Structure formats: structure tokens, C-alpha cells
Amino acid sequence: SAVISQKPSRDICQRGTSLTIQCQVDSQVTMMFWYRQQPGQSLTLIATANQGSEATYESGFVIDKFPISRPNLTFSTLTVSNMSPEDSSIYLCSVVEGYTFGSGTRLTVV
Amino acid sequence: SQKIEQNSEALNIQEGKTATLTCNYTNYSPAYLQWYRQDPGRGPVFLLLIRENEKEKRKERLKVTFDTTLKQSLFHITASQPADSATYLCAFGMDSSYKLIFGSGTRLLVRP
Numbered sequence: 001s002a003v004i005s006q007k008p009s010r011d012i013c014q015r016g017t018s019l020t021i022q023c024q025v026d027s028q029v030t031m032m033f034w035y036r037q038q039p040g041q042s043l044t045l046i047a048t049a050n051q052g053s054e055a056t057y058e059s060g061f062v063i064d065k066f067p068i069s070r071p072n073l074t075f076s077t078l079t080v081s082n083m084s085p086e087d088s089s090i091y092l093c094s095v096v097e098g099y100t101f102g103s104g105t106r107l108t109v110v
Numbered sequence: 111s112q113k114i115e116q117n118s119e120a121l122n123i124q125e126g127k128t129a130t131l132t133c134n135y136t137n138y139s140p141a142y143l144q145w146y147r148q149d150p151g152r153g154p155v156f157l158l159l160i161r162e163n164e165k166e167k168r169k170e171r172l173k174v175t176f177d178t179t180l181k182q183s184l185f186h187i188t189a190s191q192p193a194d195s196a197t198y199l200c201a202f203g204m205d206s207s208y209k210l211i212f213g214s215g216t217r218l219l220v221r222p
Contacts, residue, residue: 006153031208042114042199042214043154048207058209092153096208099144101153 001098002027010106013083020079021105023093028073030096034066037090037104046091049076083109113137116200116213124221129187131216133200136181138211140202143176145185148197148215157198158185190220 003026013019023032031050035043046066047055055068069077080087088109093102115134123129133143142161146154160167160176160183167174173186187194197217201210 001156004153033209040214042212043201043210044212045209048209094153099146099156099159101146101155104151104153106151 002029002095002100004093004095004100004102006093006102006105008105009103010108012108012110015084015109017083018079018081019083019107020077021091021093022077023075023102025074025095027097030073032070032076033094034068034076034078035092035094035101037092039089043092046078080107083107085109114200114202114211114213116198116216118214118216120217120219122219122221123190125190125192127190129190129194129218129220131185131198131200131218133183133185133213134181135202138181138202139178141205142203143174143183144201144203144210145172145174145183146199146201148199154199187218190218192220192222194218195220 005024007022033048034046036046037043045058046061047057049055049068049070051070051073065081067079090104090106092104113136144159145157148154158167158169158174160174171188175184197215199212199215201212203210
């Protein structure tokens with residue numbers, strides 16, 4: 001199974017700013033997924049990122065708010081833009097290989 | 111709409127007993143179902159996958175059942191240990207997209 005390094009592990013950000021979260025996989029993978037886990041809630045899929053194409057966003061999530069990059073088969077970033085307190089969540093990346101998740105980024109917006 | 115339900119109340123059991131967690135779904139016909147373990151501050155860790163044509167899957171002390179008639183999966187941990195204390199998530203998926211729909215999880219507490 002794959003191993004994912006996700007960073008930062010946590011951050012406290014001012015409203016109106018942006019944060020970019022990075023996920024590095026130790027092997028080449030076709031698909032990467034980005035999830036959000038709000039406090040006490042289940043994981044919700046934000047988007048699917050394939051290398052060489054635009055990310056596919058789920059209902060309720062838009063590219064302007066959550067731009068995603070996938071420059072190669074081992075790396076992806078998710079940016080949370082123009083943050084508000086409602087964006088305070090844990091953000092996780094995932095790959096199909098081994099059904100592996102990153103350790104998550106705990107974001108607090110103040 | 112598609113819905114997955116897990117017992118939101120924590121399951122509190124004595125060490126050595128069997129823990130049984132439930133996952134129910136509606137308005138959905140999943141191709142497979144997964145169970146994950148999540149510890150505080152960590153990402154989910156994959157435990158087991160069972161497909162719609164499988165009734166039961168085992169891995170060491172873990173057992174998962176999948177009843178497509180009842181639209182339910184049961185997750186069992188036999189001879190439970192305090193180290194099994196965590197939140198357990200179920201998730202449904204369709205082979206065509208690999209997207210997963212997660213339940214909200216059930217917290218398991220195993221008392222020594």
C-alpha cells in the first residue's frame with residue numbers, strides 16, 4: 001500500500017487568507033482524493049484529482065474556493081481560499097492504493 | 111438521498127468481549143463496503159473491504175458481514191482489547207469511480 005506524507009499537520013489562520021495543503025505519495029498513483037471532516041462529522045469528498053486533467057469537484061464544492069493542483073503522479077495540493085471560520089475542519093488526502101489516507105491537516109480559522 | 115447511518119453513541123464494552131458495530135444504508139446500492147479505524151488527530155486506517163457478492167470477511171480478530179437485503183453491515187472485534195478503542199467508520203463505494211461515502215463513525219471504548 002502507499003504511504004502519504006501530508007503537511008501541515010495543523011494551522012491557525014486569519015479569516016480572508018488562504019492555506020495550501022500538500023500531499024506527497026511514495027509511489028505513483030493515478031487518482032488522489034481530497035476530503036473534509038468537520039468536527040464530529042463524517043468525511044465528505046471535496047474533489048478527485050487526476051494528473052494531467054482538471055480536478056472533479058463534488059456538489060457543494062467549487063474550484064474557486066478549493067483549487068487543486070496535481071503536477072505529477074506523486075503529489076497534489078489543495079488550497080482553501082478566502083477562509084472563514086466555517087472552513088475550520090480537518091482536511092485529508094487519500095489514494096486508492098491500499099485505501100490510504102494522509103494524517104490530515106487540522107485547520108482553525110479565526 | 112443516499113444515507114449511511116452508524117450509531118452515534120459510543121459503544122462501551124469490557125475487555126475480552128466481542129464488540130459489534132452497525133452500519134445501515136438507504137437509497138444506495140454499493141458495490142463494496144469498507145471499514146476504517148480512526149484515532150484522534152489521525153487519518154482513517156483501512157481495515158477491511160467486503161464486496162456485495164460476499165457475505166462475510168475475516169481478518170485476524172475482525173469480521174465484517176454485508177447483508178444487501180437488510181442494507182446493513184456488521185463489524186465485529188472479538189476478544190477486544192483496550193488498544194481497540196477508537197472511532198470506526200464505514201464507507202460505501204462504487205467500483206467505477208472509487209469515490210467513498212462515509213458514515214459518521216462509532217466510537218468504541220474497551221475497558222480494561
